[in-house]
Structures are given as structure tokens and as C-alpha cells.
Amino acid sequence: MSETTTATTDVEEKHDLTVVRDVVAKYRGARGSIIPVLQTVQTHFGYLPMEAVELISKSMRLPMAQLLGVASFYAQFRLTPRGKxxxxxxxxxxxxxxxxxxxxxxxxxxxxxxxxxxxxxxxxxxxxxxxxxxxxxxxxxxxxxxxxxxxxxxxxxxxxxxxxxxxxxxxxx
Ligand code: FES
Incomplete structure (x- = not known):
């Protein structure tokens, strides 16, 4: 089973995802919201934790593949934690x-x-x-x-x- 299909199941929270819920609510229904949502989440965590991306996917009804595609395409986004x-x-x-x-x-x-x-x-x-x-x-x-x-x-x-x-x-x- 691919990473993208497992990712839409229930989100297990290792991080406090309040910021994700807040930013998704703020941009709900807005066009072109993927980048600002990802930017806000990355600014908060320093990278894009997978469970945060999963929650965005679930909440915004966007395929994980699309979100991961955007996150991988733009150099500003990181899917792994950065060092000190x-x-x-x-x-x-x-x-x-x-x-x-x-x-x-x-x-x-x-x-x-x-x-x-x-x-x-x-x-x-x-x-x-x-x-x-x-x-x-x-x-x-x-x-x-x-x-x-x-x-x-x-x-x-x-x-x-x-x-x-x-x-x-x-x-x-
Ligand atoms: S090539 Fe321009 S700063 Fe390194």
C-alpha cells in the first residue's frame, strides 16, 4: 500500500495540531490556499510533519499526493525536521x-x-x-x-x- 493511500486514515497526533486546524479554518474555501497553509504550518513546526499534512489533506479534502507534490516541488518546504x-x-x-x-x-x-x-x-x-x-x-x-x-x-x-x-x-x- 502506498504512503499516499495510508495517509488519509485517522491522523495520529504526535504534535499539537491546533495550528493546522486554525489555518485550515482560516483558508477554508479560499482559492490558492495550499501554499499559505503549508507555509503557516512549516513556520510553526520548522518543517511539515507528516501528520500535519495528513490533517490538511483530510480537512481540505485534498489528495495527499497533491500536497506532497507541492511540498516537494518548492524548495522552501521541508518534510523532515531540520537540525539546530x-x-x-x-x-x-x-x-x-x-x-x-x-x-x-x-x-x-x-x-x-x-x-x-x-x-x-x-x-x-x-x-x-x-x-x-x-x-x-x-x-x-x-x-x-x-x-x-x-x-x-x-x-x-x-x-x-x-x-x-x-x-x-x-x-x-
Ligand atoms: S554563486 Fe552566487 S553566492 Fe554563490
Whole structure:
């Protein structure tokens, strides 16, 4: 049985889904409401929990496949929780030319994750992204939206190490 067919059965709540009920009620009957509903839910949880998507599906009478299709199509949506540190490595042309791919490889190797995934301890999420509009600083990364440029693999690895250490010492709180 596919994920989409099981998803329309009763929703088991691991999260408080009040925000979902509220936003669905707010947009009930409105055209073009899928994106703002998903945005509101993601802003609340930091990602789109599957039971929230299931409740939206049930309440708005929309197929799960349609909601998951929208959530997968737009880069702004995440279906998995993000880590405490969202590390985005720009892989646009200017950053690529200046070694962004080597930083990606170092991050994935050091943290033992795949691109787009979150470490098991939920501390880091590593993502490759397209040009973030700071090409003159290439190669550039952002950590929770703070940009750092003129990096190389060693400087980048140093940033990751510092964040790991601050987690261990509790300074990252
Ligand atoms: S290519 Fe990386 S900021 Fe533009």
C-alpha cells in the first residue's frame, strides 16, 4: 500500500495540531490556499510533519499526493525536521568554481549525512543551494541565515568544528 493511500486514515497526533486546524479554518474555501497553509504550518513546526499534512489533506479534502507534490516541488518546504544549525553551502557557479563542492564533500564526510539530511543528533542539516546572491564573497555558506564568505575547505571545517564544540560545551544554547 502506498504512503499516499495510508495517509488519509485517522491522523495520529504526535504534535499539537491546533495550528493546522486554525489555518485550515482560516483558508477554508479560499482559492490558492495550499501554499499559505503549508507555509503557516512549516513556520510553526520548522518543517511539515507528516501528520500535519495528513490533517490538511483530510480537512481540505485534498489528495495527499497533491500536497506532497507541492511540498516537494518548492524548495522552501521541508518534510523532515531540520537540525539546530542549518548549513547551506552555495553551489552556484561562482562558488562552485571556488571549491564549494569540496566543502560539501567535507561536510558530508565529517558529519556522516547525505546532502539535505539532518545528523542523527539533530544538530546539523547540510544543504546545497543555488546562488544566494553574494557571489563576490565566493565561496559562501550560511549557518541559520548568517552568511560567511571567502571560505576554503579548512576554514569551513573549522566552522563546523567550532559549532560541534559549542554544542558539547553548551555554548550553542
Ligand atoms: S554563486 Fe554563490 S553566492 Fe552566487
Amino acid at each position: 544549525y542549518m548549513v547551506k553551502i552555495c553551489c552556484g557557479t561562482a562558488c562552485h568554481v571556488k571549491g564549494a563542492q569540496r566543502m560539501v564533500e567535507r561536510a558530508l564526510e565529517t558529519l556522516d549525512v547525505e546532502a539535505g539530511e539532518t545528523t542523527a543528533d539533530k544538530v546539523f542539516t547540510i544543504e546545497r543551494v543555488a546562488c544566494i546572491g553574494a557571489c563576490s564573497l565566493a565561496p559562501v555558506i550560511t549557518v541559520n541565515d548568517d552568511a560567511t564568505g571567502y571560505l576554503d575547505v579548512d576554514k569551513f571545517a573549522g566552522i563546523i568544528d567550532d559549532l560541534k564544540k559549542s554544542e558539547k560545551t553548551g555554548d550553542g544554547e
